Amino acid sequence: TRMDRVYFDPDKNAVCVEAGSQVLNVYERMYRTWGVTIPAGTCFQVGVGGHVSGGGWGLLCRQMGLVVDHLYGVEVVCVGADGTATVKVATREPNDPNRDLWWAHTGGGGGNFGVVTRFWFRSPGATGTNPAKLLPQPPAEVLLHATAWPWAEMTKDRFARLVKNFGDWHTKNIKSGTVNDNLTSVLWLNHKSAGYIGLVTQVDATVPDAQKILDDYLGAITAGLDVANEPMTTPMGEVAAMPQLAGPPRMPWLQAARYIGTTNPTLNDPTFRSDFKSAYYRKTMPTAHIDEFYRHLTRDDLVNPTAAVQV
Numbered sequence: 182t183r184m185d186r187v188y189f190d191p192d193k194n195a196v197c198v199e200a201g202s203q204v205l206n207v208y209e210r211m212y213r214t215w216g217v218t219i220p221a222g223t224c225f226q227v228g229v230g231g232h233v234s235g236g237g238w239g240l241l242c243r244q245m246g247l248v249v250d251h252l253y254g255v256e257v258v259c260v261g262a263d264g265t266a267t268v269k270v271a272t273r274e275p276n277d278p279n280r281d282l283w284w285a286h287t288g289g290g291g292g293n294f295g296v297v298t299r300f301w302f303r304s305p306g307a308t309g310t311n312p313a314k315l316l317p318q319p320p321a322e323v324l325l326h327a328t329a330w331p332w333a334e335m336t337k338d339r340f341a342r343l344v345k346n347f348g349d350w351h352t353k354n355i356k357s358g359t360v361n362d363n364l365t366s367v368l369w370l371n372h373k374s375a376g377y378i379g380l381v382t383q384v385d386a387t388v389p390d391a392q393k394i395l396d397d398y399l400g401a402i403t404a405g406l407d408v409a410n411e412p413m414t415t416p417m418g419e420v421a422a423m424p425q426l427a428g429p430p431r432m433p434w435l436q437a438a439r440y441i442g443t444t445n446p447t448l449n450d451p452t453f454r455s456d457f458k459s460a461y462y463r464k465t466m467p468t469a470h471i472d473e474f475y476r477h478l479t480r481d482d483l484v485n486p487t488a489a490v491q492v
């Protein structure tokens with residue numbers, strides 16, 4: 182699509198993103214132009230049309246919230262009961278008669294209320310008319326870490342321990358206001374045919390003791406696990422093998438976003454087709470869910486190394 186412009190709209194005093202944009206274009210344009218971003222997802226060619234409407238989760242979300250926390254308004258082509266298409270603009274302003282339509286696009290999912298043509302972004306409480314101050318600034322640099330555990334040593338109990346540790350840390354850290362806001366992490370529970378389970382973590386490298394924040398986190402995730410973690414030498418779900426992230430390297434944020442988003446064998450294979458389903462957990466997943474993850478991820482009748490539960 183050519184509807185992929187990202188520009189400042191003085192009428193709305195917000196950064197406008199046309200609905201055909203892909204997340205990496207949005208990152209590039211917002212950051213290079215104003216030094217700001219939205220905390221969107223990792224894979225470069227995810228379209229904002231479905232992504233924003235569904236909430237939008239990414240590697241800055243524990244620091245900045247979801248994408249829709251910064252959504253000021255939407256422009257939507259809606260069809261009325263009489264079959265007439267009209268363009269509606271809906272914002273989060275309390276007195277906006279279309280406010281419900283804006284709200285519907287803060288997690289209601291794509292394709293449910295009309296065709297979105299534009300999104301406008303401005304963080305709540307942002308003041309002034311300088312776009313550089315209307316959205317959050319990403320960290321100048323991040324630590325990007327990747328590690329993995331071999332399925333060969335992953336008993337059912339160890340698997341449950343790892344997933345529970347991950348859930349417990351996030352439940353404990355659900356409230357913002359601590360140093361742990363600076364860390365966001367993804368656990369890749371791959372099918373056993375992938376060989377490994379992986380963990381990718383990004384930490385704001387500009388905060389004091391960033392390495393300690395990461396080390397403490399890894400300590401909590403591996404507590405009582407009894408299986409050594411290794412560099413990530415195989416692909417995980419949609420991301421590539423990243424053994425060089427065992428360090429972890431410190432790199433500019435945009436470079437990290439480009440790296441995670443584009444060095445991606447699944448996304449870069451034009452013959453590949455995939456199906457994704459998402460949901461939000463607010464606390465540790467129940468044991469019954471963990472058991473079901475384990476049952477399906479260790480099935481022998483399915484051999485698909487890219488099948489994964491990503492938490």
Ligand SMILES: Cc1cc2nc3c(=O)[nH]c(=O)nc-3n(C[C@H](O)[C@H](O)[C@H](O)COP(=O)(O)OP(=O)(O)OC[C@H]3O[C@@H](n4cnc5c(N)ncnc54)[C@H](O)[C@@H]3O)c2cc1C
Nearest residue numbers: 200222223224227228230231232237238291292295296297
């Ligand atoms: C490889 C990959 C990686 C992902 N990574 C992340 C991630 O890191 N974080 C995250 O939160 N999510 C992630 N997702 C999930 C992603 O946010 C959703 O799949 C999202 O729906 C993709 O939107 P799309 O517009 O690209 O997809 P499409 O399949 O084109 O659209 C999805 C739905 O939205 C509708 N839709 C699309 N555009 C519009 C529009 N302009 N107006 C109205 N409805 C529209 C479509 O009709 C469809 O129902 C990922 C998905 C994939 C495939």
